[in-house]
Amino acid sequence: MTMTETKYDVVIIGAGIFGMASAYYLLKNNNELKILVIDKAASAGAGNTAQSAAMYRDTFSSEVNLILSSTTRDFFRHVQNNLNINLSMKDITYLWLMDREKFERNKHAIETMLENNIRIDILDKNEIKQKIPELVTDFDENENVNLLGLKNIDYGILGYDCGELDADKITRDFYESEFKKLGGETLYSTRIKKFVLEPVGETLGIPGEPVGWQNKRVGAVETQDETKIIADTFILATGPWANELLLPIGIDSHALALKKSLYRVQTTRLAGLLDNEHFNEERTIPFMIFPIHGIYVKPVKYNNSVWIGGGSTIGHPYVMSCPDSYTPGENPLDDTQADPRDYEYDQYLILSEYLPVLKDQPLTNQWSGFYAINTIDKNPVVFKPAGIESLIIVTSGSGSGIMKSDAVGRIADALYRGKEFAELYGGKKFKVSRLGLIARDIDKEYFVI
Ligand SMILES: Cc1cc2nc3c(=O)[nH]c(=O)nc-3n(C[C@H](O)[C@H](O)[C@H](O)COP(=O)(O)OP(=O)(O)OC[C@H]3O[C@@H](n4cnc5c(N)ncnc54)[C@H](O)[C@@H]3O)c2cc1C
The missing domain is CATH 3.30.9.10 (D-Amino Acid Oxidase, subunit A, domain 2)
Structure with missing residues (x-):
């Protein structure tokens, strides 16, 4: 079966730590979903996740930084100590x-x-x-x-x-491995070239649809060999490459x-x-x-x-x-x-x-x-851009993405499910819109080095 014939519930572009953590929580909490993770690299975690120093800390004065990093660290400890997956933590x-x-x-x-x-x-x-x-x-x-x-x-x-810790181990030996055990699919060595926009609802056959006044959604992504992959929802988690796919469709993720x-x-x-x-x-x-x-x-x-x-x-x-x-x-x-x-x-x-x-x-x-x-506050963004349906953006690790990744994955899942709050590891509730762009609510970090 070619990719054009397969329709996914969710396609996640980018198998870095943000994309894989999001994929895992989406499938864990919605196990009926058909989810595909795509990456241009030959394996998960091969982008910036692999280049990082992979350090974690909780020494922040801001509430948001502290919550995102300490719950992520505690989850990683749980994976290593209770699930016995060695993260070299x-x-x-x-x-x-x-x-x-x-x-x-x-x-x-x-x-x-x-x-x-x-x-x-x-x-x-x-x-x-x-x-x-x-x-x-x-x-x-x-x-x-x-x-x-x-x-x-x-x-x-x-x-x-x-x-x-070893960022490769948490990305591949935990998130990717668990995602696959739950039935998640991956497609590597595949570069997405662009988002294909379509009108919401009926296509009218007008040239260049969707035109200005029509409500728009992402209907598919096109790969480098021009294969179209269709889905109900697309999650963009391509880290520093995010602008390549967003700027051509008029979306600014402030990264x-x-x-x-x-x-x-x-x-x-x-x-x-x-x-x-x-x-x-x-x-x-x-x-x-x-x-x-x-x-x-x-x-x-x-x-x-x-x-x-x-x-x-x-x-x-x-x-x-x-x-x-x-x-x-x-x-x-x-x-x-x-x-x-x-x-x-x-x-x-x-x-x-x-x-x-x-x-x-x-x-x-x-x-x-x-x-x-x-560029607003050096914290991740997890949001649905205004004016377009079926797209979620999960990016901007800003140099501390590994240490916040578990929380970010859970927040992405909560946003997908339309929840007001995400439940982070240890039961802490986090208002999803705090990492969005419209109601963004990040308190200032004063421990600035
Ligand atoms: C030198 C350095 C040191 C760092 N040190 C730390 C640290 O100590 N602690 C910490 O918490 N963070 C650190 N970071 C930051 C951390 O690495 C990132 O925040 C984190 O890896 C971000 O993960 P991501 O999934 O958003 O991005 P990435 O890991 O970059 O994943 C994005 C993925 O998208 C794929 N992709 C991109 N474009 C396309 C496309 N068009 N089609 C298909 N696939 C595509 C890429 O191949 C890549 O795998 C460091 C970063 C660097 C560079």
């Missing part, structure tokens, strides 16, 4: 390093986190020095320090219920794509730094965020390496592409190459001052992905 802790000024600026947010029972500790400079002797906390005024704008480390905020790179340094010289008894059961340093430009270091103890990310954003372009204007294989959003010179001239100069053990150490690997950044 480890609470290695987060340590935000800051100078006095930044600490003062964040004081209110820190108090809010304590009031919300988020398990944090405030470390002072002496404790930091004693626990991580490899870290330089104080800089003498000199030309280099002034030029780079280096800040001393006066405080550290240590988050305990924070850590790392822009920004390239983000990770760099790896692997050397036995790091063994001393990585082996640390003070923070977690893994006996490693925490995931550390440095005082300037959000530069971070993720310890990967088993192979004596660290992953380095973050860095300044201004000066880097938002990247656009349109499916009709690129040659396959040349989509700028498919570019996962990182430029080692970016590390050399940015993160390295700063980090090697804080962690001299990194001095003169070459990169052993680097890669890139794209944040789909919601």
Whole structure:
């Protein structure tokens, strides 16, 4: 049977963590549905989900951030501990390093986190020095320090219920696997080229239907080989590629794509730094965020390496592409190459001052992905765009999509079912419209690094 002859209840475009989590909850809660997940990659989770640092944290001052991330983390713990699916999830802790000024600026947010029972500790400079002797906390005024704008480390905020997991495992070994067990279908190595619009109700045979005044719905999607796949509802979960399919039909999801790179340094010289008894059961340093430009270091103890990310954003372009204007294989959003010179001239100069053990150490690997950044408030969007039927958009992980994914999948399912509230893991109710565009209700995040 060709795809043109098969009609689905729901077609989900994008098998990243958002698409797969949505697919799982839709089918789990509506097991009569015929659902197809399509991805241009050869497997699930191969887009930005695979490129990420896959860290999770609950250290947020905003209620929405806290709910989305803590319920997702608790669900992942449940999967690993009670369902015995190994997600390589480890609470290695987060340590935000800051100078006095930044600490003062964040004081209110820190108090809010304590009031919300988020398990944090405030470390002072002496404790930091004693626990991580490899870290330089104080800089003498000199030309280099002034030029780079280096800040001393006066405080550290240590988050305990924070850590790392394997994003591939939760996406494939749990969401995709459970979705398939429930009868869900997947179609990989298939790129969707466009949405096919049609009038709601009767077709009148007017050229160019649906014309301006007609009510519109997405009736089908067209693949790169011009096969049409039809469904009652389409869920777009293509992360930073979302605009490729939305802009041509006049829909703005308020997401822009920004390239983000990770760099790896692997050397036995790091063994001393990585082996640390003070923070977690893994006996490693925490995931550390440095005082300037959000530069971070993720310890990967088993192979004596660290992953380095973050860095300044201004000066880097938002990247656009349109499916009709690129040659396959040349989509700028498919570019996962990182430029080692970016590390050399940015993160390295700063980090090697804080962690001299990194001095003169070459990169052993680097890669890139794209944040789909919601330009309103850097939180995911889950909504039905106005003026068109049968379309739901689930995107804008904004650099924290893994840690919010379970909540996002449940909210997408609740929106599909027309529910006012989604039930998140642990029974917490979340008003679906809070992640929409019209009645969006996201409180401001004050713990800004
Ligand atoms: C360097 C980096 C570090 C990160 N670190 C973290 C972190 O530590 N913690 C965290 O929570 N988040 C992190 N993130 C963010 C996180 O990776 C994303 O928020 C999350 O993966 C988003 O998932 P998604 O499903 O929306 O997108 P994706 O995983 O990108 O999935 C979108 C899918 O759509 C498919 N697709 C696109 N266009 C089409 C089309 N036309 N037809 C068919 N299929 C299509 C793609 O192939 C892809 O598989 C990081 C991201 C990057 C880039």
